[in-house]
Amino acid sequence: MTDDKLTEAIRKALLELEGQGEIVIVAPNVSLLSEFVAQSVLEVIPSPELSRDDLSKIKGLLVHLTCGPAFYAEDLPAATGATMEEFRAIAERLPLPE
Numbered sequence: 001m002t003d004d005k006l007t008e009a010i011r012k013a014l015l016e017l018e019g020q021g022e023i024v025i026v027a028p029n030v031s032l033l034s035e036f037v038a039q040s041v042l043e044v045i046p047s048p049e050l051s052r053d054d055l056s057k058i059k060g061l062l063v064h065l066t067c068g069p070a071f072y073a074e075d076l077p078a079a080t081g082a083t084m085e086e087f088r089a090i091a092e093r094l095p096l097p098e
Contacts, residue, residue, distance in 0.1 A: 003038060003042060006038045007031075007034045007035050010041075011030055011033075014037075056094065058094060059091050059094035059095070062088070062090060062094070063091050067088075
């Protein structure tokens, strides 16, 4: 499944680069190429619907939850499928607030 906005942005960027003479697209269907690139991008980035600000807020929540004294680590795996240490690692990978 690809994201239509992302796929369209990639298609436009590819066509713009081709128009500038930077690349030559020889694929018969630019849309298929755009979808392939979009799918590859979606494998390494979170949902395009989440902004950097959204991600930094999620990071703050994870840090607060996993470092606070009222947090019950033994309940986390059953509720979420991940340990407190895994959530701390996730929080470390999320962006800092700008």
